[in-house]
């Protein structure tokens with residue numbers, strides 16, 4: 001008898017799967033960050049009713065208000081509540097942020113904290129103006145008169 005061996009040839013197919021590069025490259029993308037600064041932090045209140053008197057707080061060399069809304073052709077009282085100890089502030093109104101035009105309202109004196117001072121603003125014509133502390137130019141905002 002003759003044995004017939006069937007030797008199953010086991011082919012070890014060495015599949016060199018170069019699947020290691022399966023990690024998607026995200027680096028080419030522009031960062032569409034979902035967490036882009038939601039600037040709704042302490043959103044300064046936007047006035048809707050023109051007033052003849054307002055109190056604005058100066059704290060840490062910043063105003064608490066960036067927008068003021070005054071009644072036109074009326075005397076306005078702006079009370080500066082200066083909470084910065086030993087720091088002088090004042091309240092000035094200019095025609096526009098360039099400050100190259102005439103100063104609409106020039107403060108006659110400063111208020112050194114901690115203290116308050118009421119500035120009497122003569123009647124203003126309707127329009128848009130710019131206010132600032134003349135000592136700290138970064139303390140500024142918009143005055144709308146109507």
Ligand SMILES: [Cu+2]
Pocket residue numbers: 061088089090133134135136139
């Ligand atoms: Cu100031």
